[in-house]
Amino acid sequence: ISLTGAEAGIWTDADYTRARIIKVESKRVVKELDKAKAAGLTPILINDTTAWQSWPLDKLLFIATYRLPREVEACKTARAKLIQHVATKYLVNSTTISGLGTVRWARLAGFLSHDMSPETRLAWIKALRGAFADSPEAFLTLNAVEIDNLIAALRRLGDKETAELSATLTRKTTEWQSWPPEALVELARAASQAASKEACTRLIDHIAAKYLVSTAGVRLLTCQHWRSLAESLSRSLSVEQRTQWIAKLKAAFAAGPADLKALKFKGLRALGMALARLEKGAASDVVLAWFKENDDATLAKVSAGDLTNVALLLSSASDAQKAEVMARFDPRWEADHAAKPLEWRQSAAVSAAWGRMHNLDKAKAWAMRSYQGALGTEEARNAADAATLRGIAGVLEDVGLTGKGTGYAGYAAAAAKVVREGKLGGLTRYTYYVMGLPLGTPETRQTVQAELVDSQGHVRLGGAKLLTMAHASIHDVKPWLTFLDARLAASAGGDAKALWLIARGYAESVAAGEASPMRGKKFYNQALATATSASCKYLALKELIGGYVEIAKHDRAVSVLDSVAGQFAGTEQADKLALLRTEIVQAKAAHAVRRSQRKARLAERAEDTWKRELRRRLASAEARGDGEATRRIRRILGQ
Numbered sequence: 001i002s003l004t005g006a007e008a009g010i011w012t013d014a015d016y017t018r019a020r021i022i023k024v025e026s027k028r029v030v031k032e033l034d035k036a037k038a039a040g041l042t043p044i045l046i047n048d049t050t051a052w053q054s055w056p057l058d059k060l061l062f063i064a065t066y067r068l069p070r071e072v073e074a075c076k077t078a079r080a081k082l083i084q085h086v087a088t089k090y091l092v093n094s095t096t097i098s099g100l101g102t103v104r105w106a107r108l109a110g111f112l113s114h115d116m117s118p119e120t121r122l123a124w125i126k127a128l129r130g131a132f133a134d135s136p137e138a139f140l141t142l143n144a145v146e147i148d149n150l151i152a153a154l155r156r157l158g159d160k161e162t163a164e165l166s167a168t169l170t171r172k173t174t175e176w177q178s179w180p181p182e183a184l185v186e187l188a189r190a191a192s193q194a195a196s197k198e199a200c201t202r203l204i205d206h207i208a209a210k211y212l213v214s215t216a217g218v219r220l221l222t223c224q225h226w227r228s229l230a231e232s233l234s235r236s237l238s239v240e241q242r243t244q245w246i247a248k249l250k251a252a253f254a255a256g257p258a259d260l261k262a263l264k265f266k267g268l269r270a271l272g273m274a275l276a277r278l279e280k281g282a283a284s285d286v287v288l289a290w291f292k293e294n295d296d297a298t299l300a301k302v303s304a305g306d307l308t309n310v311a312l313l314l315s316s317a318s319d320a321q322k323a324e325v326m327a328r329f330d331p332r333w334e335a336d337h338a339a340k341p342l343e344w345r346q347s348a349a350v351s352a353a354w355g356r357m358h359n360l361d362k363a364k365a366w367a368m369r370s371y372q373g374a375l376g377t378e379e380a381r382n383a384a385d386a387a388t389l390r391g392i393a394g395v396l397e398d399v400g401l402t403g404k405g406t407g408y409a410g411y412a413a414a415a416a417k418v419v420r421e422g423k424l425g426g427l428t429r430y431t432y433y434v435m436g437l438p439l440g441t442p443e444t445r446q447t448v449q450a451e452l453v454d455s456q457g458h459v460r461l462g463g464a465k466l467l468t469m470a471h472a473s474i475h476d477v478k479p480w481l482t483f484l485d486a487r488l489a490a491s492a493g494g495d496a497k498a499l500w501l502i503a504r505g506y507a508e509s510v511a512a513g514e515a516s517p518m519r520g521k522k523f524y525n526q527a528l529a530t531a532t533s534a535s536c537k538y539l540a541l542k543e544l545i546g547g548y549v550e551i552a553k554h555d556r557a558v559s560v561l562d563s564v565a566g567q568f569a570g571t572e573q574a575d576k577l578a579l580l581r582t583e584i585v586q587a588k589a590a591h592a593v594r595r596s597q598r599k600a601r602l603a604e605r606a607e608d609t610w611k612r613e614l615r616r617r618l619a620s621a622e623a624r625g626d627g628e629a630t631r632r633i634r635r636i637l638g639q
Helices: 004-008 013-021 027-038 041-048 057-066 075-090 094-100 102-115 118-132 144-156 163-172 181-193 197-210 223-236 239-253 257-262 265-278 284-293 304-311 319-326 330-339 344-356 360-375 378-383 386-398 409-420 429-436 442-449 461-473 478-490 494-508 521-530 534-550 554-567 571-624 627-637
Strands: none
Touching: 041 075, 057 075, 057 102, 075 094, 075 102, 075 118, 094 102, 094 118, 102 118, 102 144, 118 144, 118 571, 144 163, 163 181, 163 197, 181 197, 181 223, 181 571, 197 223, 197 239, 223 239, 223 265, 239 265, 257 284, 265 284, 265 304, 284 319, 304 344, 344 360, 344 386, 360 378, 360 386, 360 409, 378 409, 386 409, 386 429, 409 442, 409 461, 429 461, 442 461, 461 478, 461 494, 478 494, 494 521, 494 534, 521 534, 534 554, 534 571, 554 571, 571 627
8 A cells, every 4th residue: 555645645535445444464554544644634635625525424424433533633623614514514404404313413413512612502402403303293203212312412412401302202102111221210310300290100110010020120220220210210209119119129139148248339329329219217227237247358348438428328327336337447447547647538538437427526536637638738738729628628617627716727828829820710609618618717818818919910819709708607708898998999990900899799799698699790890891801801791690690590691791792802702702601501401400390399299298188188087987088088099
């Protein structure tokens, strides 16, 4: 095979195909072919020619999969051209889209979605939904495999509202009943997310008929499968069904010593969480029995983090029983730490395990070991990042070692370093709050405040937010507001003042007794008007938009975004605004799902309360021999 064409960069796709299918004994030739492909011959073909645009879609799918790896910079332009070509040629109308079938669209979405802009993703989602799921009737003309691929395509494109499609599939078809356990788990999760009681009921009936009929049937699903099913369907199970599930699961996986010894710890955790989801406290006896039946060699494989998760399942166990379990682990932990201090995350896991087992003294001792391991030396403090600070702050908070008057100098020094490096931005309010808890003294807060302003006189917003929450955690925000007002008054204008306005708005939003994300609105608007650079304006806009999203005013957030879009010019800024718009849309969809689920839970609780009252009245009617009332109540209950 001559490599002259490859070296000249003019190989066609046909040349590649011929080279790959010919039996070549020379390893050198194969190596050179791979080298040629890595050099970007396919991107050259896509970027500099148009012949490929007449190729069939399956050939383009092959190129997208194997010839344009995302990690190669030269392929990005080619992938963008491929996306544009597919949209222009195939994403034109419902007939063309549906003609390709959902399998191809699922593959296209999987291979190309990572390189799509937010607007392109939304356009594809809208087009696919319009072609395949414009109405329930049109959607159900697809078979189960086609529906599954459509849902996969939409998910890969970022569609957050596919649960209703899966629920419709469960309600209206029967083909899913032959699908493997993994698909059953996904359908159950979707039915729960869509709050579809009919879909949940069909799944429950199918599980009872296919899997709960025998011990062997139960074991067709793993403990992890049962955990997922219990999490999704438990709210839709009747009391009798919950009882049946618990009995069947225990009989299949924990009937005696042999079963408990055969059950791996990962399986125990999944089984326990399934039982606990079905009935609070139902897992305690299984977990205790597992620890009793297994020897120290088996327990040595159980990490402190794993034990912490299982400790939640011992809600009905006594303190003595919990202490007996911990006695199997404590000597090993102490010996390991004495030989070589545990890494701080391991010590944190041990602290959490003791805390879950209601031994606060031990939990505090291990929390301090964790702190010393993470921030006890100058070397450790210099290596610390925001994730380390968040982890240690959470460990100290969990055991009650934070609060007003309690500060940690090492933590403050590490926090000041991270602020100085500018690596404390973009966190949630709660994260800043937790990270501010170890700064409970004026001295520790002053250490961080010393790094609040950079060499250009610009406030570091990450540090300002951290200090805001540090003051809020001890209910002493007013002195901090006074400090910010003084800095604002001393600022000349431009970006420097705009950043102080953003910091002031953030602090205003957490004012004691009147906390609201929108209390800082006027400061954010002033920052938008004051800022001179697009990047600073964007920071102010993001805070303003974030406030509206937090209070579920998503349409208002979009309106504000549209009103200021003219202040941002250039492709980079346009991409930022597009991404922000996508985040708003996704937040709105997620909020709608949560609201729907909350309404469904409230309705289920109300129905359960009503049925309990009817059962009480039924028992009373039967006791006094009131046949008419008994028949009427039984009819209402569907008995």
